Amino acid sequence: MEIRIHGRGGQGVVTMSKIIAEAANLEGYFSQSMPFYGAERRGAPVVSFTRISEDPIYRTSQVYYPDILIVLDPILINFPEVFSGLGESSIAVLNSGSSADVAKKVVFVDATRIAIEHGLVVAGMPVPNVPMLGALLSSEIPISYKTMLEVVQKHFGADERIVSSFNEGYKGARRKTCRFTKMHFGHKGVMECEIPISTPSKGVAGRTGLWRVVKPVVDSERCNGCMSCWLHCPEGVIVETEEGIEIDYAYCKGCMICSSVCPKNAIKHESEMGVVQHAH
Amino acid sequence: MIEPEYFLPGSAACHGCPAAMCLRVILRALEGKAVVVVPASCSSVITGVYPHSALNVPVFNSAFAASAAVATGIRAGLDFYGEEGEVVVWAGDGGTYDIGLQSLSGAAERGEDILYICYNNEMYSNTGVQRSGATPYGAWTTTTVGGKREHRKDVAEILMAHNVPYIATASAGFLNDLYNKVRKAREIEGFRYIEILAPCPPGWRFPMDKTVEMGRLAVETGMWILYEVVEGKMRFTGLSKVIAEGKRKMKDIKEYLKLQGRFSHLSEEDIREIERYRDRRWEFLKRRANEL
Ligand SMILES: Cc1ncc(C[n+]2csc(CCOP(=O)(O)OP(=O)(O)O)c2C)c(N)n1
Ligand code: SF4
Numbered sequence: 001m002e003i004r005i006h007g008r009g010g011q012g013v014v015t016m017s018k019i020i021a022e023a024a025n026l027e028g029y030f031s032q033s034m035p036f037y038g039a040e041r042r043g044a045p046v047v048s049f050t051r052i053s054e055d056p057i058y059r060t061s062q063v064y065y066p067d068i069l070i071v072l073d074p075i076l077i078n079f080p081e082v083f084s085g086l087g088e089s090s091i092a093v094l095n096s097g098s099s100a101d102v103a104k105k106v107v108f109v110d111a112t113r114i115a116i117e118h119g120l121v122v123a124g125m126p127v128p129n130v131p132m133l134g135a136l137l138s139s140e141i142p143i144s145y146k147t148m149l150e151v152v153q154k155h156f157g158a159d160e161r162i163v164s165s166f167n168e169g170y171k172g173a174r175r176k177t178c179r180f181t182k183m184h185f186g187h188k189g190v191m192e193c194e195i196p197i198s199t200p201s202k203g204v205a206g207r208t209g210l211w212r213v214v215k216p217v218v219d220s221e222r223c224n225g226c227m228s229c230w231l232h233c234p235e236g237v238i239v240e241t242e243e244g245i246e247i248d249y250a251y252c253k254g255c256m257i258c259s260s261v262c263p264k265n266a267i268k269h270e271s272e273m274g275v276v277q278h279a280h
Numbered sequence: 281m282i283e284p285e286y287f288l289p290g291s292a293a294c295h296g297c298p299a300a301m302c303l304r305v306i307l308r309a310l311e312g313k314a315v316v317v318v319p320a321s322c323s324s325v326i327t328g329v330y331p332h333s334a335l336n337v338p339v340f341n342s343a344f345a346a347s348a349a350v351a352t353g354i355r356a357g358l359d360f361y362g363e364e365g366e367v368v369v370w371a372g373d374g375g376t377y378d379i380g381l382q383s384l385s386g387a388a389e390r391g392e393d394i395l396y397i398c399y400n401n402e403m404y405s406n407t408g409v410q411r412s413g414a415t416p417y418g419a420w421t422t423t424t425v426g427g428k429r430e431h432r433k434d435v436a437e438i439l440m441a442h443n444v445p446y447i448a449t450a451s452a453g454f455l456n457d458l459y460n461k462v463r464k465a466r467e468i469e470g471f472r473y474i475e476i477l478a479p480c481p482p483g484w485r486f487p488m489d490k491t492v493e494m495g496r497l498a499v500e501t502g503m504w505i506l507y508e509v510v511e512g513k514m515r516f517t518g519l520s521k522v523i524a525e526g527k528r529k530m531k532d533i534k535e536y537l538k539l540q541g542r543f544s545h546l547s548e549e550d551i552r553e554i555e556r557y558r559d560r561r562w563e564f565l566k567r568r569a570n571e572l
Binding site for chain 2 (some may be wrong): 036044045046047075081082107198199200201204205206211231232236237250251252253254257259261
């Protein structure tokens with residue numbers, strides 16, 4: 001049995017994958033868990049893989065055709081690529097208040113709500129993996145309630161919030177049979193998105209404006225339009241408009257290089273009061 | 281003046297990252313007509329993870345040792361399909377000086393039509409600052425805790441021995457110069473190599489807004505030398521040309537070293553050793569420039 005878990009950095013994807021493998025092992029199976037090797041920074045999409053088998057596992061590739069697909073991040077449910085490789089008998093386990101036609105068999109639970117209600121929030125971000133492990137028991141995973149809870153407690157401690165959020169995920173999970181048409185990606189159905197191909201997008205690391213502690217502010221009286229700031233900006237967030245220089249604060253990280261290279265000293269430092277400094 | 285951007289905002293680069301800064305300039309110089317090969321490095325992180333990419337050009341994330349070989353293959357593929365565009369390797373100094381050196385040398389010797397660009401931050405940054413063959417004498421890294429005891433090697437000089445048609449050095453302190461060198465490299469066919477000094481704020485331990493200043497100081501103090509070798513003919517460029525012609529004196533290297541935490545433990549003797557090394561390199565390169 002092959003499992004693939006999608007989520008974002010900080011939601012506990014990799015830990016969830018390890019817990020499943022460990023629990024399967026206690027049930028007498030061979031198991032394997034590995035994250036997609038990449039940057040596990042907060043907010044960045046993360047994928048992890050788990051395999052469970054009665055025989056020793058020699059395959060060490062990524063999981064392209066999952067039997068169970070788990071999505072920890074409700075936003076990712078909108079990306080068809082996430083569901084690549086699902087077959088007729090695959091099950092999708094979603095962190096979502098409602099079902100979606102992404103697989104024939106869908107298990108869903110609003111794990112984010114459960115996480116928030118139980119205070120499972122780290123640095124402002126709900127961590128839904130524990131209720132999702134409870135919900136996972138409603139799929140065809142060969143792990144008993146008792147074993148799963150035991151491993152969860154081993155990882156997170158026997159805290160009452162952990163146990164009750166696990167139970168709520170377990171009891172709150174709904175299972176539904178959906179209309180499902182196998183998705184084809186790429187060219188004329190020949191390739192089913194086997195090679196992960198990314199698309200260019202702004203904000204691959206999220207809204208990096210949140211990293212800012214100091215804000216550069218342009219004094220248009222002093223600016224002579226030499227565009228030195230635009231040339232040196234590592235982020236490419238400075239643009240020239242009719243009104244002069246503009247900074248895209250959604251992504252400006254506040255490195256202040258623009259200010260340091262301005263020959264007219266026209267870029268001021270302004271403190272970002274009240275903004276929490278996010279780790280990066 | 282404003283050209284389209286191929287490096288999209290919101291990347292995963294640190295504050296003040298020289299790699300992001302220079303790559304943005306390079307992609308503009310290539311007008312986005314490029315396929316970029318990135319071996320394991322900060323840049324593979326900076327450009328984001330599946331399903332998103334911060335670069336608005338095709339990117340291939342290659343295995344560490346293989347970037348020049350992968351670029352060779354992509355070039356052959358593009359040629360087969362009659363596709364235009366530059367195949368660019370964008371590698372750190374770990375991926376160039378150490379781990380990727382054999383595939384780099386192989387591709388250079390075969391004369392592959394690729395543009396290899398090394399952003400040299402003088403260490404392995406992505407894995408938390410380890411020494412590389414490009415780390416200078418005296419620098420602290422997590423694997424040279426008391427300061428590195430050896431001088432760096434020089435891959436640009438190794439490539440001179442390969443007789444490739446274009447070699448240039450550049451610095452994050454002089455982005456227009458970098459832009460012009462990439463434009464020039466574009467016009468030349470065959471194996472081209474550009475190496476950029478890329479001062480990395482967290483790794484070298486200096487404030488995040490000083491990246492450009494550090495790139496300039498390196499050249500002003502003669503610690504980094506800007507030059508170009510076109511079809512074997514070498515000439516100094518930019519500020520290094522002014523220094524080579526004796527029109528400007530080099531600044532005291534202490535001005536460069538003292539701003540960086542990685543050099544904070546240096547003794548006077550260490551500093552003299554770095555100075556001697558700098559002077560030897562100048563002598564060597566001046567001789568070379570005169571010879572040819
Ligand atoms: C074969 C192999 N060994 C080790 C690694 C781990 N690794 C990833 S990035 C990196 C450092 C790269 O250093 P450099 O090429 O200087 O680029 P920088 O991180 O400085 O941008 C290392 C050691 C790897 N990905 N592959
Ligand atoms: S460690 Fe240095 S090179 Fe790497 S992303 Fe950060 S600033 Fe850039």
